[in-house]
Amino acid sequence: MKPLFYFLTVRVYTSEMMEFYKDDPKIGSKEKPYQAEVFSEIISPYAKFYGPQKNILIFESNCVYQWELESSDGRPLTFSKSDDAPELDMVMITDSPSNQKWRKILKDAPEMQFDGKIRVKSKSPDKNVFQLQTTDNLTDGGKVKYSLFFEFEHNGVIKYAVIDPFVDTWPPPPPPVG
Numbered sequence: 001m002k003p004l005f006y007f008l009t010v011r012v013y014t015s016e017m018m019e020f021y022k023d024d025p026k027i028g029s030k031e032k033p034y035q036a037e038v039f040s041e042i043i044s045p046y047a048k049f050y051g052p053q054k055n056i057l058i059f060e061s062n063c064v065y066q067w068e069l070e071s072s073d074g075r076p077l078t079f080s081k082s083d084d085a086p087e088l089d090m091v092m093i094t095d096s097p098s099n100q101k102w103r104k105i106l107k108d109a110p111e112m113q114f115d116g117k118i119r120v121k122s123k124s125p126d127k128n129v130f131q132l133q134t135t136d137n138l139t140d141g142g143k144v145k146y147s148l149f150f151e152f153e154h155n156g157v158i159k160y161a162v163i164d165p166f167v168d169t170w171p172p173p174p175p176p177v178g
Helices: 014-020 099-105
Strands: 004-012 040-043 048-050 056-058 063-071 077-079 088-092 117-120 129-133 143-154 157-163
Touching (some): 004 157, 063 077
Parallel strands (some): 004 063
Antiparallel strands (some): 048 056, 088 117
């Protein structure tokens, strides 16, 4: 049976984010990326998420999840090409993560790190799209928390940002204009 496809578009409001962080020039590096979760939204009408921040993705059996990054104002966003920074971290929602459990959720699951996370790299680093495929025998929904590390160009300089719904942002972002 062919797998179902779920498209997850992550839209980042980079102009609003840059305006909010403009007074702190130290932010935006690989070591101290912008905290972008409050300046982003996930557009995926059919994929299932849990939690008020949509920070837990509930995988379904025999499905392909295709992630794509886009900016709300048309600037290109790409998953980080840095060798020492993951593009996508995933944490299993369980008390005891293991490689065996990851292999029950994802086909070709990468090796689990010491902290219980898996780090996914794009198969096409020149694009802002990558895919994950779930196994045929996924039974418990494979609840996974995700975080995304990406880069974009601003005034000729590469800037870095992370979407990590577990991280608090302080101070909170300004209210929307208009």
